[in-house]
Structure formats: C-alpha cells, structure tokens
Amino acid sequence: MIEGKSSMRKVFFILFALLLAGSSPSFASKWIELNPEKVKFRSQVIVLGTYNFKSKQKSSKGIFYGRQFQVEKVYKGEAGEIITAGIDSHDNGWAEEFQQEGGKFLLFLEKTKEARFLVPVAGPNGMVQVQADRILSGNEDFYGQILSGEGRTPSPSKLNEGGGNLLEVLLFSLTGLVTSLLIIRVLASEKAKSY
Template sequence: MRKVFFILFALLLAGGSSSFATKWPELNPEKVESRSQVIVLGTYNFKSKQKSSKGNFYGRQFQVEKVYKGKATETITAGIDVYDKGWAEEYQQDGGKFLLLLEKTKEARFLVPVAGPNGMVQVQDGRILSGHEGFYGKILSGEARTPSPAESNNDGGHLLEALLFSLTGLITFLLIIRFLATEKAKSY
C-alpha cells in the first residue's frame, strides 16, 4: 500500500509540473517572407508599457530604422513571444538589432513576428547572425525606406479616452443643472 501511495505521489508531482517554453516549428525563410506583411529593422523598447493579447505574444514599442516591406512609422507596436524577452533584451544590450518579419493575427491587435522566432532575425553590424544569412542578407541589402513620421494618435485609444472623458463631463454637468433646478423649484 505504501508503494502505491509513493508511486501515485510521484506521478502527481511529475504530471503537475508545467512547461515554461513555447516550441515553434522552423519555417524556411521563403515561407516566413511570404507570410510577412511588414518587414522592418530596429530595436524593441523594453521600457515601454507592454500590450497584452490572447496568444503567446505581448506588444512592445519597436523603434524602426528601416522599412523593407509594407508601411511603418518610426515607432510601432510589435509582438514578442512572452518567453523571448530575456534573451532579446540582452542581445540588444550587446548592440544587436532585429529584422522583424511581421504578420497580422487574430490573437493580437498588433503585428507579430511570423511563427515567433522565425520572424525575428538577429542582425549585428549589418550581418545576419541567426541563420539563413544568404536569404535574409538579400533583404537587408535590398531597397529600404525610412519609416514615416510618427503619427500623433498612433494607437487610436486617445480619441476614445477623450470622448469618454467629454461624455462623463457632460453627464455630470447635466446632473448638476437638474439638481440646481429642483432645488430652486423647492425654494418657491
């Protein structure tokens, strides 16, 4: 009986441990490039406020230096896998940059790297470090545009906040007027 208890206890411990990593299938670079809607070179701002999503990604500000495909402003919100922040931040502190191949997904309201690390190509001193140097090197040496100037209302949330604030003020004003009108009527 004691052996059965220990075996069950060991199985519970083994079955209760959770995995803290995501596994992405490796895609060939042609597939990654074809799925991407935006390709940019730059760095994440890990001090910026993160934005949540329904999937494995959260959004961070990304400082765009060059645009190779699609449209991007100087600062965009780009996704990063929740388990990639540590190494990516350390990599950037050592002078690294990322060539991000980004796509839209249903899980996030911002662009995310194609298949996680497949869409995060490591670049340092103008050289590709993360494999497929020939393919991604052609993108890096290809025609690049400068990002368009940052828009004053980049994420659209400020307009909604302003409308809600104005509506709250209007309702408060109308309630005060009504209260004053009923008090004035009672004084007669």
C-alpha cells in the first residue's frame, strides 16, 4: 500500500511538472545571425533614431508590429522625420529600456510581404544599438563606418512611409470635388439649353 502511494506521488509530480512546462511556452524568437555586409545589402533604408513606444502599434501578418520611429539621420534610401518601423513583438521590452538609458538604434530596414511598413533586416540583425555615438551591438568597425559616414537629415514633408501626407490627400480630394461640381454644372446648363 505504501509503495502504491509513492508511485502515485511520482506520477502526480511528473504530470504536474509536464503541465507547468507546457503552460509556459517560450516567447523568444530565434534569428540566424547575418554578417553585417548582408544586412546592409538587404536594407532599403538605413536610419538612426528612436522608437516611440507610446505610439499606437500597427499589426502585420508576421511577428513585427509597426511603431512610430523618430528619424535623426538617413544613411540610405528616403525617410521622413517620423516613419513607421517594425519591431519584433518580443523586442519591445529591452528596446524601450535601452532607449530610456539614452540608447538609439541604427535601423537597417527592408520591405516584406508580411507588413505594410519597413521592418529590420532579420529582426535584431537590423537593429544596431548605439549609445553616445558608439556601436554596442558588435561589428563596431563595420557599423561604426556607416554611423560616422555622411548622414542626411530626414525630409520634413514625408511624414510616414506608405501612409501619405494629410495635406496631399486633402488637396487631391478637394480637386476631385471641384472637378465633379464643374462637370455637373456644365451638364446641367447643356440640359437646360436643349429645352
């Protein structure tokens, strides 16, 4: 009888341990480390700046969420002062802490099928950590050359990649409305002349 209780306890503890292990899935993403030359080659836009973690996040079909990103310098491609840049949903915590400590990101961004905004090349490979104008993520020589290179200021008129400029949208809508009203007026006046 005692042996039966001991076996029951072992089975209970094993089941309990399996239940706990199964209920706490790992949320870490695994990315293959790319050499910096490949990261640069794949990127369509390279910018330096910070994420706005208070901004409303945009969803995608993949693991990336879009966040507002305040651009300080543009090293490749075109970018406005504020763009929507992807961030792996598992990187929000450490990235926000890093920025609170004065950190910035040199982002190597590319277009993907899963998102309507640019995302970092291979997740953390495209998110190079910068603090006090120094590269902290590794490959300091390669990324340091980009950082010390000729960066441009972002274009103020381009508010958001793919989002359009509100003033342009309003002007286009107003032009369409005026054109429609003129056509209706011309047709109405011709109809009145025919009687």
